[in-house]
Amino acid sequence: MPDTLRLTVNGEACTVTVPPRTQLAEVLRDHLELTGTHLACEQGVCGACTVMMDGRPVRSCITFADACDGAVIETIEGHRDDSVMARLRDAFSRHHALQCGFCTPGMLATARDIVARFEDPDEATIRHELSGNICRCTGYVGIVSAIKDVIGQRRTEGGHAERPAPAIVRQPASFRTFEPAPTTEAPAKAAASAGSVSAEAGRTVVRREFTLAHPPAEVWVLLRDPIRVAPCIPGASVESLDGDRFIGAVEIRFGPIRARFGGHGTFRNDDARQEGRLSGEGDDKLGKSRVRGELQYTVAPGASPGTSRAAVELRFEIEGMLAQFNRPELVTGFVDYILGQFAANCDVVLAGGEAGPARRLSVFAMLWAVLKARFRRDRN
Numbered sequence: 001m002p003d004t005l006r007l008t009v010n011g012e013a014c015t016v017t018v019p020p021r022t023q024l025a026e027v028l029r030d031h032l033e034l035t036g037t038h039l040a041c042e043q044g045v046c047g048a049c050t051v052m053m054d055g056r057p058v059r060s061c062i063t064f065a066d067a068c069d070g071a072v073i074e075t076i077e078g079h080r081d082d083s084v085m086a087r088l089r090d091a092f093s094r095h096h097a098l099q100c101g102f103c104t105p106g107m108l109a110t111a112r113d114i115v116a117r118f119e120d121p122d123e124a125t126i127r128h129e130l131s132g133n134i135c136r137c138t139g140y141v142g143i144v145s146a147i148k149d150v151i152g153q154r155r156t157e158g159g160h161a162e163r164p165a166p167a168i169v170r171q172p173a174s175f176r177t178f179e180p181a182p183t184t185e186a187p188a189k190a191a192a193s194a195g196s197v198s199a200e201a202g203r204t205v206v207r208r209e210f211t212l213a214h215p216p217a218e219v220w221v222l223l224r225d226p227i228r229v230a231p232c233i234p235g236a237s238v239e240s241l242d243g244d245r246f247i248g249a250v251e252i253r254f255g256p257i258r259a260r261f262g263g264h265g266t267f268r269n270d271d272a273r274q275e276g277r278l279s280g281e282g283d284d285k286l287g288k289s290r291v292r293g294e295l296q297y298t299v300a301p302g303a304s305p306g307t308s309r310a311a312v313e314l315r316f317e318i319e320g321m322l323a324q325f326n327r328p329e330l331v332t333g334f335v336d337y338i339l340g341q342f343a344a345n346c347d348v349v350l351a352g353g354e355a356g357p358a359r360r361l362s363v364f365a366m367l368w369a370v371l372k373a374r375f376r377r378d379r380n
């Protein structure tokens, strides 16, 4: 049954009838011909489709139209007469903050939201807030400079330039905004994990525990051996081993971004305590991202006889295009997804089978698994 929606788009009331499961981006582009809203990943990752809904930025590619009945939408076309947007457009131009311009409507929407919400943000805050918008050709230096420029203009003008309010402030009763919640359920079929994600001394620190259906002695024999354990980690491979040194790689697919981190590291195992430590670093030559970190792992008896409880602590920092993986919100789902796959593969190997064929780690697959888990949880 088609849904009939009442929307206010760029100040004009309109009614559209669309099939169920239509996304807001399709309504804007295909029904209202507002093609300034761009579509790229269509998975909620790149931010190209960002528009303002009831004063907040939303990903229109993953916003169901039937959740928007009664909403007030501002697209890039609707900001034509907005004075803050005029300053941002001018600053983007002066700071060379765009080349092809594909990401620019989404960037401008997010930039306006930053200018509206922050009095005097430092560069790290601006970059953090921008990390949900991907620019594939220009880079972020000019974009950050443009935002700083507009905020600087406001400060120089003092009381004459108030911090702008978000574009719209009405909240329709029928629309419940999405509030991120901590993931409490591992998306893959492995046992539940527990732990925390935090930022410490410039590094992201992830602590997790998970259960394996095999006794600690067997699990430790597997975990202590990089050659055997590497195929259990999605996308990972060990290319050579020399004493306590290894050379290896991890492949990641992030929509249009393909990253292959090649690197090296060392590891040390304490068999008596069944604990180990691995440290390493690597870079992705094409994407110019760089990662370095440490992993500590221990194995102990599980709650049930014949099972194990494995605890891991991962400390890392990423620079470059994939730096958004430093964000705790994204890391939480990412780590749970990897651990779910990893624990399931370990159990298969310990039962005498083989881990699935080496695959690149698809972040979209991970995001989809996280969203499915959330959807199931919300329905229960």
Ligand code: FES
Pocket (backbone or CB within 6 Å): 038, 039, 040, 041, 042, 043, 044, 045, 046, 047, 048, 049, 050, 059, 060, 061, 062
């Ligand atoms: S197209 Fe919507 S986030 Fe990429």
Ligand code: FES
Pocket (backbone or CB within 6 Å): 097, 098, 099, 100, 101, 102, 103, 104, 134, 135, 136, 137, 138, 139
């Ligand atoms: S300007 Fe080309 S993708 Fe950002």
